[in-house]
Amino acid sequence: MIRFENVSKIYQDNAVVLSNISFEIKEGEFVSIVGKSGAGKTTLLRLILGLENPTSGEVYFKGMNVKDMDSLQLQEVRRKIGGIFQDYRLLSAKTVYENVAYVMQVEGKENREIDEEVPKVLEVIGIKDKINNFPSELSGGEQQRLAIARALVNHPEIIIADEPTGNLDPYNSYEVVSLLRKIHQTGRTVILSTHDREVINKLGQRVITLENGRIIRDEAEGKFII
Amino acid sequence: MLTNLKRILGFAVNDFNRNKGISVAAIFVLIVMIMLVSGLLFFRGITSYLTSEIKNKIDITAYFVDGTAEADVLGVRDEIIETTPNIKNIEYVSESDALEDFNKKHQNNPVLAKALQEVGGNPFLPSLNITTNGDPLQYEQVANILQTSDFSKLIDKVDFSQKEDTIKKIYSITTNINSVGIFLSIVLTILGIMVVFNTIKLAIDNSKEEIGTMRVVGASDWFIRGPFIICGAIYGFIAFVLCFLISGALAYLLSSYAGALLPGFSLIGYFLTNWWIFVLIQLFFGIGVGVISSFVVVKKYLEI
Known part of the structure; x- marks a missing residue:
């Protein structure tokens, strides 16, 4: 589904973030990308989303080279991916309902469908009672739940979670990871980037370990070893 | 959509x-x-x-020789309008109009009234007051036409040279x-x-x-x-x-x-x-x- 072929990313100040990495993620996999801060985890995810282009090498999404996609194709790819981020990336001037509805509106869904789906997803995620609140009125855990609701509402093929537990306490971290596992059990591909040892060791799924922009380990049932 | x-x-x-x-x-x-x-x-x-x-306050005046017929003055006026662009206004002032204006303007000035009496009759000449777009070159062109063309024999003087500096400054x-x-x-x-x-x-x-x-x-x-x-x-x-x-x-x-x-x-x-x-x-x-x-x-x- 996603394939990296000899990908390197070097920024203008000659900082090498990724160095000649290659791997493949198959449909329905749960893959964790681990590494210290600055190891290149976020850059790797940005390359999948087409938010950056590799300096060299190729990134393929469903057989198509992300670098060669036009803006319409990129928008289509991004709509197939649900993104969850450490800083939540919510739309602060929109309510909980509007934040989730926005991604459905982006896809051109009918208002009737949006009115039906959004409350359902919010109920599943457990923040339906906050439907008319703004993100600033939610706790960190609730904000991350909202981000998950937004990522799920369009039934994406892939969930990309970039340090989703980075700003959360252990209880909320556990809740978020449980939700990701449930999402994976529905058959979706999940890519989780984290440096949370506890989370990785409990998952028992594939782990790709990055260090200084290189893959140093890729194990089918990996542990957090740095 | x-x-x-x-x-x-x-x-x-x-x-x-x-x-x-x-x-x-x-x-x-x-x-x-x-x-x-x-x-x-x-x-x-x-x-x-x-x-x-x-600009409207600036004009040049062409004074005609004494006894020039009104028809001749109006003929000159029409010809200037036809031949010169950017003429904003040409006003004909007859001898009697000029005298009347003078008397009106200086009715409270006995010295001037007495001087006029001593000169006897109407000393004023028929004239054309010409206003252009304010460009000094335009005024100069009008003055030249008046002084050099066929009707120059009808004209006593044009006061352009006296007003030239003022016109240039204002322009x-x-x-x-x-x-x-x-x-x-x-x-x-x-x-x-x-x-x-x-x-x-x-x-x-x-x-x-x-x-x-x-x-x-x-x-x-x-x-x-x-x-x-x-x-x-x-x-x-x-x-x-x-x-x-x-x-x-x-x-x-x-x-x-x-x-x-x-x-x-x-x-x-x-x-x-x-x-x-x-x-x-x-x-x-x-x-x-x-x-x-x-x-x-x-x-x-x-x-x-």
């Missing part, structure tokens, strides 16, 4: 309402800028009136006033556009992260850009309406003061005659600059 348009409009109205502080600040800056440009428009009206009044002053006006307009307009652009940029800078999020969830460029542009248009429209009302009210309130300083000039009359120019300019600087600024700023963030 229609659904998307409705959604974009809805987002824009929501953003406008929910970011009241930013909206009020942007509208305020737009009002200041539009009023600056409107002020320049009023300034232009006043200087145009002033320069045209000054230079009015030209300078116009140049300064144009220069000021350009500088202040550029300054105004830059201030508005930066205000809109500051307003959108707050949403920089959100634009990034919208891209990540797969929103099209127009779905992201639309609400910001419409918001810019709403700022501009509100600023335009307020500025148009303020301009009208100011023109009405200051009209009597302007009339006292510039007799014959009506500020409210100028505003009412040129209201559509005010509408066009205020709309352009309100909605136009608001929309273009929003477009440019969001485009920059979409490219990052």
Whole structure:
């Protein structure tokens, strides 16, 4: 589904973030990308989303080279991916309902469908009672739940979670990871980037370990070893 | 398409309402800028009136030899009108009209009245008072025609050489006033556009992260850009309406003061005659600059 072929990313100040990495993620996999801060985890995810282009090498999404996609194709790819981020990336001037509805509106869904789906997803995620609140009125855990609701509402093929537990306490971290596992059990591909040892060791799924922009380990049932 | 348009409009109205502080600040800056440009428009009206009044006060006079028939003088007048461009006015003053004017002007001056009595009869000559567009070259051309063509034998003298310096000075002053006006307009307009652009940029800078999020969830460029542009248009429209009302009210309130300083000039009359120019300019600087600024700023963030 996603394939990296000899990908390197070097920024203008000659900082090498990724160095000649290659791997493949198959449909329905749960893959964790681990590494210290600055190891290149976020850059790797940005390359999948087409938010950056590799300096060299190729990134393929469903057989198509992300670098060669036009803006319409990129928008289509991004709509197939649900993104969850450490800083939540919510739309602060929109309510909980509007934040989730926005991604459905982006896809051109009918208002009737949006009115039906959004409350359902919010109920599943457990923040339906906050439907008319703004993100600033939610706790960190609730904000991350909202981000998950937004990522799920369009039934994406892939969930990309970039340090989703980075700003959360252990209880909320556990809740978020449980939700990701449930999402994976529905058959979706999940890519989780984290440096949370506890989370990785409990998952028992594939782990790709990055260090200084290189893959140093890729194990089918990996542990957090740095 | 229609659904998307409705959604974009809805987002824009929501953003406008929910970011009241930013909206009020942007509208305020737009009002200041539009009023600056409107002020320049009023300034232009006043200087145009002033320069045209000054130019109208300048003329040259061709005095005809004593006893020239009225038909000959009018023939010269018609020929000048036909052969010379930019003639604004030619007035024929007969001997009797000249005498009557003199008596009216100096009716309280016994010395002049006595001097006139001693000269006896009517010492005044028939004349043509000629006004052009104010250009000294134009006056010189008219004077040359009068003195060198066939009808020069009918003409006693043309007072161009006496008035030449004054004409040149006044022409230079009015030209300078116009140049300064144009220069000021350009500088202040550029300054105004830059201030508005930066205000809109500051307003959108707050949403920089959100634009990034919208891209990540797969929103099209127009779905992201639309609400910001419409918001810019709403700022501009509100600023335009307020500025148009303020301009009208100011023109009405200051009209009597302007009339006292510039007799014959009506500020409210100028505003009412040129209201559509005010509408066009205020709309352009309100909605136009608001929309273009929003477009440019969001485009920059979409490219990052």
